[in-house]
Amino acid sequence: MENFDKNRYIEECEAKLAEKFRQIDNIACFNQAKVCDAFAENRIAVRHFAGTTGYGYGDEGRDCLGKVFASAFGAEEGIVSPHILSGTHALTVALFGLLRPGDTLFCISGMPYDTIRGVIYGYDNGSLKDFGIKFCCCDLVDGKFDYPAIKMGLAEAKVVYIQRSRGYELRDAFSVDEIEEACAFVRENGFKGCIFVDNCYGEFVEKREPTEAGADIIVGSLIKNPGGGLAQTGGYICGKAEYIDLIGKRLTAPSIGLEVGSHALGYQYYYQGFFMAPHTVAQALKCSLLIGEAMAGLGYKNYPPLDELPHDITRAIEFDDAEKMVHFIREVQYASPVDSFVTCEPWDMPGYDDQIIMAAGTFVSGASIELSADGPVVPPYIAYFQGGLTYEHGKYALSKILDKIV
Numbered sequence: 001m002e003n004f005d006k007n008r009y010i011e012e013c014e015a016k017l018a019e020k021f022r023q024i025d026n027i028a029c030f031n032q033a034k035v036c037d038a039f040a041e042n043r044i045a046v047r048h049f050a051g052t053t054g055y056g057y058g059d060e061g062r063d064c065l066g067k068v069f070a071s072a073f074g075a076e077e078g079i080v081s082p083h084i085l086s087g088t089h090a091l092t093v094a095l096f097g098l099l100r101p102g103d104t105l106f107c108i109s110g111m112p113y114d115t116i117r118g119v120i121y122g123y124d125n126g127s128l129k130d131f132g133i134k135f136c137c138c139d140l141v142d143g144k145f146d147y148p149a150i151k152m153g154l155a156e157a158k159v160v161y162i163q164r165s166r167g168y169e170l171r172d173a174f175s176v177d178e179i180e181e182a183c184a185f186v187r188e189n190g191f192k193g194c195i196f197v198d199n200c201y202g203e204f205v206e207k208r209e210p211t212e213a214g215a216d217i218i219v220g221s222l223i224k225n226p227g228g229g230l231a232q233t234g235g236y237i238c239g240k241a242e243y244i245d246l247i248g249k250r251l252t253a254p255s256i257g258l259e260v261g262s263h264a265l266g267y268q269y270y271y272q273g274f275f276m277a278p279h280t281v282a283q284a285l286k287c288s289l290l291i292g293e294a295m296a297g298l299g300y301k302n303y304p305p306l307d308e309l310p311h312d313i314t315r316a317i318e319f320d321d322a323e324k325m326v327h328f329i330r331e332v333q334y335a336s337p338v339d340s341f342v343t344c345e346p347w348d349m350p351g352y353d354d355q356i357i358m359a360a361g362t363f364v365s366g367a368s369i370e371l372s373a374d375g376p377v378v379p380p381y382i383a384y385f386q387g388g389l390t391y392e393h394g395k396y397a398l399s400k401i402l403d404k405i406v
């Protein structure tokens with residue numbers, strides 16, 4: 001395009017987004033208050049940041065971190081741990097804690113995220129299926145819950161599973177209102193078991209979490225939203241006390257539960273990251289909208305729609321062309337603070353069926369609350385863009401992307 005004034009174009013996109021940005025700031029303020037209240041309620045002090053060793057009996061930092069998350073998320077109890085190795089691991093521990101041989105796991109939000117599939121029905125790999133736990137899944141209809149189909153599956157189910165975010169699917173994330181409606185529906189239809197939400201990428205995007213809207217358990221990763229960009233690894237599980245107790249026994253040992261677990265490096269970054277998270281999530285949401293608006297203006301379809309507030313921090317951008325997708329992802333890498341000199345290539349990755357290309361020039365390895373982009377290199381060639389610790393970084397990355405694609 002000749003005479004393309006990049007800076008003016010970015011300013012025009014920002015002007016269109018001004019009202020959304022104001023709403024996002026408003027949500028961040030609300031959530032900041034929730035987090036501060038959770039810190040105050042649990043009387044967090046400097047001693048909670050201290051490291052412990054060995055068994056970690058009486059580790060107050062560990063115990064109170066779980067309580068702070070639980071308070072902020074409107075849950076009874078919480079497990080927050082650097083010993084949870086990823087979101088997939090958190091989900092695995094939680095599911096194995098809740099389900100017993102002969103039980104059925106019923107997913108009502110379509111096929112779950114790629115890495116969870118092997119956990120649920122992998123063959124001879126120690127999956128839930130190997131332990132005699134059945135799986136049943138209800139597809140979405142036009143991206144929405146299929147209530148008549150859900151009703152039919154409920155009688156068998158022990159755990160009803162909802163994935164809030166899109167994962168590598170084109171559907172949009174569920175709003176907390178939609179999750180609330182689904183929770184109410186399964187209860188009205190006599191479901192007595194556990195309503196379980198994969199909350200990855202959803203934390204602090206809205207004013208409420210699923211646990212404040214009828215869900216019994218929420219699970220997520222600390223190198224996404226609730227780690228605020230500071231947590232160096234880990235995951236969390238929050239919800240009803242009886243379920244957290246069962247899950248704690250699976251995380252450690254059935255005879256021991258949540259009494260053990262030390263972390264010699266201490267917990268400061270986990271507390272501080274959670275304190276930062278409402279703000280960091282707002283930055284990521286603004287980056288997502290700015291990139292979305294700019295790409296849409298150049299003719300690239302992307303989701304979620306730009307005329308409403310997003311329900312998670314991810315953005316799916318459709319390229320319809322492998323090369324364009326790869327170029328976009330490479331520019332995100334070139335705009336990164338770490339490994340900016342690296343050129344991304346598609347690769348086979350554990351837990352995924354297709355080749356994945358991933359830009360993650362992040363301080364915390366693989367952290368997708370930091371500016372990152374990835375996706376399976378298969379038609380219709382969709383790049384999933386997420387994160388951005390600062391809005392300014394997102395804007396810088398956009399500027400480089402525009403240099404390349406216009």
Ligand SMILES: *Cc1c(COP(=O)(O)O)cnc(C)c1O
Binds near residue numbers: 088089166
């Ligand atoms: C990120 C994510 C997970 C967990 O992934 P990890 O890479 O193991 O942390 C699970 N579900 C969804 C929807 C996710 O976005």
